[in-house]
Amino acid sequence: MRRFTDPAHQAVADLTAFYARLDRAHAGFSCPARAACCQLSRTGREPYLWAIEWLLLSRRIGERGGRIPEARRDGGCRFLDSAGRRCTVYDVRPFGCRTFGCELAIGQTRALRETVRGFTRELTALAEAFDPADEGPRPLSRFFGEAGRPGKARP
Numbered sequence: 001m002r003r004f005t006d007p008a009h010q011a012v013a014d015l016t017a018f019y020a021r022l023d024r025a026h027a028g029f030s031c032p033a034r035a036a037c038c039q040l041s042r043t044g045r046e047p048y049l050w051a052i053e054w055l056l057l058s059r060r061i062g063e064r065g066g067r068i069p070e071a072r073r074d075g076g077c078r079f080l081d082s083a084g085r086r087c088t089v090y091d092v093r094p095f096g097c098r099t100f101g102c103e104l105a106i107g108q109t110r111a112l113r114e115t116v117r118g119f120t121r122e123l124t125a126l127a128e129a130f131d132p133a134d135e136g137p138r139p140l141s142r143f144f145g146e147a148g149r150p151g152k153a154r155p
């Protein structure tokens with residue numbers, strides 16, 4: 001695999017390759033694509049992610065002009081489209097949004113549980129290599145809060 005001298009660039013390349021393998025492992029899975037799991041206030045749950053995963057998302061925000069998506073009035077994920085039906089960052093969505101943990105998922109979710117544990121360990125290793133001081137996965141809303149704070153670097 002190609003190596004980069006810039007650590008952030010390398011982290012993005014490593015995480016992208018990891019997500020591709022994770023997606024291949026979930027190739028037999030699907031969901032009704034109603035964005036039910038993205039209605040974060042309604043479900044009371046939100047994705048938890050490592051800083052390395054936010055790095056990838058923040059780069060996408062940067063590519064789109066650097067404007068942090070506004071909080072939605074309906075409490076859905078800020079990355080949803082205006083209709084609240086489609087993820088606008090689907091190809092760079094975090095680990096938790098890729099593993100079909102929702103009860104609407106179609107596929108052998110029980111059989112995959114052990115595989116997901118292995119991927120979780122791999123992601124932890126990637127995240128800690130990127131930032132040894134990373135305190136661990138945090139809710140997406142916290143990253144949005146920090147990114148929107150005055151004085152904080154924008155994507």
Ligand code: SF4
Binds near residue numbers: 038047078088093097
């Ligand atoms: S990042 Fe995308 S898939 Fe994940 S909760 Fe937000 S809109 Fe849904």
